[in-house]
Amino acid sequence: MTLDGLKLYRTEESVLIEHGNSLFKVEEGSWDALVTRDDLSSYLSSLITSASPLPNKKIREFRLKPPIGSQEVWAAGVTYFRSRDARMEEAKTAGGGTFYDRVYNAERPELFFKSTAHRVVGDGGKVAIRSDANWSVPEPELAVLVSPTGNILGYTIGNDMSSRDIEGENPLYLPQAKVYDRSCSLGPAILVTPAPLPSSTAIRLEIHRDGRQVFEGSTPLSSMKREVKMLIEYLYRDNSFPNGCFLLTGTGVVPPDSFTLLHGDEIRISIDQIGTLVNFVG
Numbered sequence: 001m002t003l004d005g006l007k008l009y010r011t012e013e014s015v016l017i018e019h020g021n022s023l024f025k026v027e028e029g030s031w032d033a034l035v036t037r038d039d040l041s042s043y044l045s046s047l048i049t050s051a052s053p054l055p056n057k058k059i060r061e062f063r064l065k066p067p068i069g070s071q072e073v074w075a076a077g078v079t080y081f082r083s084r085d086a087r088m089e090e091a092k093t094a095g096g097g098t099f100y101d102r103v104y105n106a107e108r109p110e111l112f113f114k115s116t117a118h119r120v121v122g123d124g125g126k127v128a129i130r131s132d133a134n135w136s137v138p139e140p141e142l143a144v145l146v147s148p149t150g151n152i153l154g155y156t157i158g159n160d161m162s163s164r165d166i167e168g169e170n171p172l173y174l175p176q177a178k179v180y181d182r183s184c185s186l187g188p189a190i191l192v193t194p195a196p197l198p199s200s201t202a203i204r205l206e207i208h209r210d211g212r213q214v215f216e217g218s219t220p221l222s223s224m225k226r227e228v229k230m231l232i233e234y235l236y237r238d239n240s241f242p243n244g245c246f247l248l249t250g251t252g253v254v255p256p257d258s259f260t261l262l263h264g265d266e267i268r269i270s271i272d273q274i275g276t277l278v279n280f281v282g
């Protein structure tokens, strides 16, 4: 039996499952052993049907950790038309514009290494902007938890922090624009389900500065050009993930070109069914 709407949290105290308004403690086993199980959804369902919920406890009373152990984080790029457009604009003076149009239309997707666990922050944590960048943005993305055998185990929210001036100067600078300390955020929870999310699922981004909203935008998953399964198929071709991995599926929300993040900004990314990932720039 598999229950719907199970969320898995990693906290300072323990691993918790949320179902409806109830919280259950996962008594034993490491995070890596848990999130590499192909039967994760039915396993968690069986755990909570034989356990008692924690009395009177709410998830906000726990100190959350990013929901990652030894997994690598990879990312897909230019999977939405909005991303193709924004990259073509930022790279045009460097002559890099057409690369993005070509990858948007090619059969092979853009896939890049994004992060190791130590560079990832969780809900409430501080993401960073590079000290040598002057045009930085958050990228709100659906993140998929994939098992070592390539099965989808669940979904979380990802922030692919990016330095647009660095990637725009030369596409070969992409790793520097994307991979640095605290350049990735994941959380707050993993929605555990192997089923695809409805295509009407919305990804929303809000940015607040000094108590004021300075950007708001959203996209439905239906605007993604690629199938998540196809992205995983390419990622796992001749490539092994003994601890599974997270795959960020690309951004469809890009603030206007005049916008750059500043220290102190609050970034809120929400995805239907999963929740809201809140981070501060610092």
Ligand code: DO4
Pocket: 075, 076, 077, 078, 079, 080, 083, 087, 110, 139, 160, 167, 174, 249, 250, 251
């Ligand atoms: O090609 C550059 C990065 C694209 C990306 O991160 C995205 O589309 O989300």
Ligand code: MG
Pocket: 075, 076, 077, 139, 141, 160, 248, 250, 251
């Ligand atoms: Mg991205």
